[in-house]
Amino acid sequence: xxxxxxxxxxxxxxxxxxxxxxxxxxxxxxxxxxxxxxxxxxxxxxxxxxxxxxxxxxxxxxxxxxxxxxxxxxxxxxxxxxxxxxxxxxxxxxxxxxxxxxxxxxxxxxxxxxxxxxxxxxxxxxxxxxxxxxxxxxxxxxxxxxxxxxxxxxxxxxxxxxxxxxxxxxxxxxxxxxxxxxxxxxxxxxxxxxxxxxxxxxxxxxxxxxxxxxxxxxxxxxxxxxxxxxxxxxxxxxxxxxxxxxxxxxxxxxxxxxxxxxxxxxxxxxxxxxxxxxxxxxxxxxxxxxxxxxxxxxxxxxxxxxxxxxxxxxxxxxxxxxxxxxxxxxxxxxxxxxxxxxxxxxxxxxxxxxxxxxxxxxxxxxxxxxxxxxxxxx
Numbered sequence: 001x002x003x004x005x006x007x008x009x010x011x012x013x014x015x016x017x018x019x020x021x022x023x024x025x026x027x028x029x030x031x032x033x034x035x036x037x038x039x040x041x042x043x044x045x046x047x048x049x050x051x052x053x054x055x056x057x058x059x060x061x062x063x064x065x066x067x068x069x070x071x072x073x074x075x076x077x078x079x080x081x082x083x084x085x086x087x088x089x090x091x092x093x094x095x096x097x098x099x100x101x102x103x104x105x106x107x108x109x110x111x112x113x114x115x116x117x118x119x120x121x122x123x124x125x126x127x128x129x130x131x132x133x134x135x136x137x138x139x140x141x142x143x144x145x146x147x148x149x150x151x152x153x154x155x156x157x158x159x160x161x162x163x164x165x166x167x168x169x170x171x172x173x174x175x176x177x178x179x180x181x182x183x184x185x186x187x188x189x190x191x192x193x194x195x196x197x198x199x200x201x202x203x204x205x206x207x208x209x210x211x212x213x214x215x216x217x218x219x220x221x222x223x224x225x226x227x228x229x230x231x232x233x234x235x236x237x238x239x240x241x242x243x244x245x246x247x248x249x250x251x252x253x254x255x256x257x258x259x260x261x262x263x264x265x266x267x268x269x270x271x272x273x274x275x276x277x278x279x280x281x282x283x284x285x286x287x288x289x290x291x292x293x294x295x296x297x298x299x300x301x302x303x304x305x306x307x308x309x310x311x312x313x314x315x316x317x318x319x320x321x322x323x324x325x326x327x328x329x330x331x332x333x334x335x336x337x338x339x340x341x342x343x344x345x346x347x348x349x350x351x352x353x354x355x356x357x358x359x360x361x362x363x364x365x366x367x368x369x370x371x372x373x374x375x376x377x378x
Contacts, residue, residue: 050076072116075094076108078105116138116141117141118140119140143170145219147219148219167352175331191300197237198279198292199229199230199291200230202288203226203286220363221261222261223281229281230281233291234279238271243270244377246267246369248370249264267279289306291303298316
């Protein structure tokens with residue numbers, strides 16, 4: 001380019017003069033050039049994924065996340081809505097022959113393009129379609145909660161072992177940087193030992209016809225959907241399993257949304273080390289996603305803590321608060337690539353079926369504690 005107005009790096013340095021200023025500018029410009037010239041490595045092998053259930057979560061979060069995956073690609077859909085599936089297939093480059101419905105789902109066993117199945121169905125359907133997917137010889141990632149009952153979870157685990165296939169539960173927060181940093185802070189004891197954990201997750205379930213308010217489909221109310229985030233936070237931050245549980249539920253009288261499931265639940269957990277956790281979830285108030293960890297020499301909190309993006313972490317010590325800046329990463333990309341990596345390298349996932357079973361046993365105990373108004377030892 002011969003534009004007389006163009007200022008090259010060398011020309012710019014000449015105009016401003018030599019010496020320290022030029023040297024500093026040169027260093028800055030060289031760094032900018034180096035950053036601009038960083039080209040990502042080409043992707044290696046990617047495993048093929050089939051998405052079972054094309055609802056809001058799949059359409060708005062999971063499918064867009066594949067664009068950032070290094071080890072995972074979408075190759076098949078399973079849906080009861082052929083128009084929706086065909087439209088999404090055109091958008092994401094899925095071959096029309098790889099579109100299945102719930103009747104011919106089992107024939108996916110004959111498709112070598114599919115390595116892993118992601119179950120994104122209502123809770124009450126998780127067990128059936130996970131087991132059928134494992135029996136078809138595919139590895140399975142199942143959305144949380146793993147199933148409606150501990151018995152269903154155990155059957156899913158048994159099916160995975162019998163088929164010699166991996167089963168992972170989609171606890172996406174275990175794979176993202178802010179929650180991982182919260183775990184590291186607890187383990188390192190930088191603020192002293194953890195004493196108290198508080199966790200609150202809620203949103204307003206305004207549509208009385210949504211499947212989440214149907215006990216057969218959802219297995220329960222807010223505890224099954226978002227209270228499980230609070231339960232998970234208490235468990236992975238403490239690094240322990242609770243030994244005692246208290247709980248209370250409340251549903252607004254006459255509210256048609258909560259004829260079958262609870263509106264709000266509060267539960268307390270005591271851990272072996274003495275850590276106490278107070279957890280709340282609700283379908284009846286404005287969006288909440290908050291976790292605070294109180295230690296002997298300070299505290300830290302995530303707010304928001306478990307939503308899809310925009311997470312923030314603050315650390316308070318020596319009477320000062322500071323925000324921890326971490327790279328924002330797509331939760332679904334991270335968890336799917338983790339699953340693909342485990343399949344490729346024959347490793348156990350961070351959140352296997354046994355993790356989902358532990359949560360469901362605790363959820364059953366929380367409901368029992370609320371029903372009996374007694375402290376349960378677990």
